[in-house]
Amino acid sequence: MVIEFYYHPLSPPSQVVWMVLKELNIPHKENLVDLLSEDNNKEAYTAINKYKVVPAIIDGDLTLSESRAIAMYLCVKYEPKDKAERLYPCSGVAEIANFNRLVFRDIDNYQTLLKYLNGDEIFVGTASGPKENLLPKAIAVLEEVEKLLSGKQYVFGNHLTLLDFFVLTTVSCMEVIDTDWKKYPAIAKWKSDLMKLPYFEECHAKGVKEFVELYKEYCAKSASNPERK
Amino acid sequence: MVIEFYYHPLSPPSQVVWMVLKELNIPHKENLVDLLSEDNNKEAYTAINKYKVVPAIIDGDLTLSESRAIAMYLCVKYEPKDKAERLYPCSGVAEIANFNRLVFRDIDNYQTLLKYLNGDEIFVGTASGPKENLLPKAIAVLEEVEKLLSGKQYVFGNHLTLLDFFVLTTVSCMEVIDTDWKKYPAIAKWKSDLMKLPYFEECHAKGVKEFVELYKEYCAKSASNPERK
Numbered sequence: 197m198v199i200e201f202y203y204h205p206l207s208p209p210s211q212v213v214w215m216v217l218k219e220l221n222i223p224h225k226e227n228l229v230d231l232l233s234e235d236n237n238k239e240a241y242t243a244i245n246k247y248k249v250v251p252a253i254i255d256g257d258l259t260l261s262e263s264r265a266i267a268m269y270l271c272v273k274y275e276p277k278d279k280a281e282r283l284y285p286c287s288g289v290a291e292i293a294n295f296n297r298l299v300f301r302d303i304d305n306y307q308t309l310l311k312y313l314n315g316d317e318i319f320v321g322t323a324s325g326p327k328e329n330l331l332p333k334a335i336a337v338l339e340e341v342e343k344l345l346s347g348k349q350y351v352f353g354n355h356l357t358l359l360d361f362f363v364l365t366t367v368s369c370m371e372v373i374d375t376d377w378k379k380y381p382a383i384a385k386w387k388s389d390l391m392k393l394p395y396f397e398e399c400h401a402k403g404v405k406e407f408v409e410l411y412k413e414y415c416a417k418s419a420s421n422p423e424r425k
Numbered sequence: 426m427v428i429e430f431y432y433h434p435l436s437p438p439s440q441v442v443w444m445v446l447k448e449l450n451i452p453h454k455e456n457l458v459d460l461l462s463e464d465n466n467k468e469a470y471t472a473i474n475k476y477k478v479v480p481a482i483i484d485g486d487l488t489l490s491e492s493r494a495i496a497m498y499l500c501v502k503y504e505p506k507d508k509a510e511r512l513y514p515c516s517g518v519a520e521i522a523n524f525n526r527l528v529f530r531d532i533d534n535y536q537t538l539l540k541y542l543n544g545d546e547i548f549v550g551t552a553s554g555p556k557e558n559l560l561p562k563a564i565a566v567l568e569e570v571e572k573l574l575s576g577k578q579y580v581f582g583n584h585l586t587l588l589d590f591f592v593l594t595t596v597s598c599m600e601v602i603d604t605d606w607k608k609y610p611a612i613a614k615w616k617s618d619l620m621k622l623p624y625f626e627e628c629h630a631k632g633v634k635e636f637v638e639l640y641k642e643y644c645a646k647s648a649s650n651p652e653r654k
Contacts, residue, residue, distance in 0.1 A: 247530065258519050265525035273518050289502050290487050296494035300532075301476065307536055 199224040200254040202244060204231045205403040206410065208306070208365035209263030210251040215361045216267045218395035219283060222274050224253075264299060267358050281355035295352055298344075298359050305337045306366040313372060315411065324418035326373055334370065338380055341367055345382040349389065356393075364390060368404045372411040428453040429483040431473060433460045434632040435639065437535070437594035438492030439480040444590050445496045447624035448512060451503050453482075493528060496587050510584035524581055527573075527588050534566045535595040542601060544640065553647035555602060563599065567609055570596055574611040578618060585622075593619060597633045601640040 201217060201224045203210035217224050229235045229250050236248045245252040245261040252261045255273075260266050271284035285291055312334035314327050326334075341363060344351065351359040367383060377384040390396060430446060430453045432439035446453050458464045458479050465477045474481040474490040481490045484502075489495050500513035515521055541563035543556050555563075570592060573580065580588040596612060606613040619625060 258522065260522055260526055262526045262529040264529050265522055268525055269518065269522035272521065289498065292501065293487065293489055293494055293498035296497055297489055297491045300491040300493050303529075303532055311540075 197256060200227060201225065202227045202229050202241065202250055202252045202254075204229055204236075204250050205399075206407045207231065207250050207403070208369065209249075211365050211400050211403055212263045212358075212361045213251045213253070213266050213270070214399040215393070215395060216270050216283065216358065218399055219356070219393070220270060220274050222270060264303075264358075264362065267361065271358065283356065283358050285353060285357060295357070295359065298352060299362060302359070302362045302366055305340065306362075306369070308333050308337050309366060309369045313369060313411070315369070315372070325415040338367065338370060338375070338383070342380045342382050345386045347382070349386070351386075360386075360390060364400065368400070371404050372408045426485060429456055430454065431456045431458050431470065431479055431481045431483075433458055433465075433479050434628075435636045436460065436479050436632075437598065438478075440594050440629050440632055441492045441587075441590045442480045442482070442495045442499070443628040444622070444624060445499050445512065445587065447628055448585070448622070449499060449503050451499060493532075493587075493591065496590065500587065512585065512587050514582060514586060524586070524588065527581060528591060531588070531591045531595055534569065534592075535598070537562050537566050538595060538598045542598060542640070544598070544601070554644040567596065567599060567604070567612070571609045571611050574615045576611070578615070580615075589615075589619060593629065597629070600633050601637045 199217070199222060201213065203214060203226065205211070205214075205228075214226075216222075229241050231250065235241055236245075236250060242248055244254065244259060247261060249261070251263055251266060252259065253266050253270075254260075255269075258269075260269060268284055271282065275282055275284065285295055308330075312326050312330040314324060344363075350356055351363050364387070367387075377387070391401070428446070428451060430442065432443060432455065434440070434443075434457075443455075445451075458470050460479065464470055465474075465479060471477055473483065473488060476490060478490070480492055480495060481488065482495050482499075483489075484498075487498075489498060497513055500511065504511055504513065514524055537559075541555050541559040543553060573592075579585055580592050593616070596616075606616070620630070
């Protein structure tokens with residue numbers, strides 16, 4: 197029995213789980229939940245995730261939502277215990293604490309960027325463009341990640357971890373405002389390394405590109421129809 | 426050497442860590458970081474937490490921020506491994522996954538309530554009252570927690586866990602708008618049980634009461650001075 201994976205390719209949290217499934221070569225069936233048709237609000241999906249968001253998985257008896265909880269679960273269950281460079285490091289109390297600290301910090305940063313982009317409701321077509329008064333906070337997030345990555349190949353330790361997927365999908369939100377990554381050389385270098393992952397294009401880059409197009413389309417519509425603002 | 430605990434009693438994330446320290450009887454020194462005097466932005470504290478938020482701890486070589494990461498760390502390090510009813514349950518892969526799912530969901534709910542209360546910047550005196558258009562989302566959070574607690578004594582399993590502290594500090598945010606808890610009998614019952622914890626008053630209730638007063642004071646000031654809106 198393979199894992200049932202419910203996702204939308206434009207959803208950053210879906211991309212995280214998708215990349216974990218690919219990285220760990222976990223057999224799974226991809227079930228598209230079309231957010232643009234509001235399939236997430238229909239009973240077929242709310243029976244799986246009552247919170248009506250993607251992603252979710254069904255693995256045997258377990259139905260699970262929340263991308264980070266799913267990512268951690270997949271690692272705990274399917275990553276070989278004797279693997280040296282684990283996606284989800286767990287070799288010491290302090291190491292785990294620092295890893296978790298960065299996981300929770302990334303959630304704050306993701307929320308900050310979503311607030312700036314005013315993108316909470318993009319899939320229901322109400323995106324009307326970024327809130328310019330929040331730009332300094334969004335810039336501060338990118339500067340924080342730039343510092344975090346400075347002189348390092350990965351976010352945590354010396355190898356690829358879940359944090360690379362979490363932070364990648366966070367900073368990529370800023371593609372929608374045509375961020376000039378030359379201003380963030382450590383982020384740019386790190387992203388260009390991650391691009392070599394065989395699933396990067398399918399599970400991340402393609403979705404980001406489409407997300408940017410959709411965001412811009414909604415913003416343009418909103419600008420030409422003041423009632424929608 | 427005791428743990429150095431940096432906190433502010435009105436900060437919900439500080440309350441979480443404080444309750445964990447008390448529940449596990451961990452020797453610690455309480456260091457007040459006066460947010461109202463912006464001590465969190467001063468070098469003495471930014472050297473401990475560059476993100477300028479409370480809480481943080483120093484435990485020997487480890488300096489740690491992010492309340493949930495601290496709470497988990499304290500349990501992993503100081504909770505007896507043979508204790509039956511652990512604050513941070515870890516007895517099975519599926520159990521941990523479900524626990525984590527609720528941890529991440531609670532963060533979403535906390536953010537939703539903060540957005541409604543417009544309380545992000547309360548400590549710098551810019552609170553101007555709730556955003557009424559977001560009230561339905563805030564109500565939905567309370568209804569979700571009401572369902573979660575229905576027929577149960579605790580949020581997770583049959584005993585007190587970190588999730589009770591996380592969810593408690595989340596829903597208590599709604600005290601600032603004089604929420605009628607009679608509408609949420611399961612939450613009311615659960616809270617009245619938690620009130621029996623010997624540290625409940627000191628580490629939670631007192632801070633909530635002062636937070637409510639401060640919020641109302643700022644909102645009143647803001648209402649009488651339109652420029653501050």
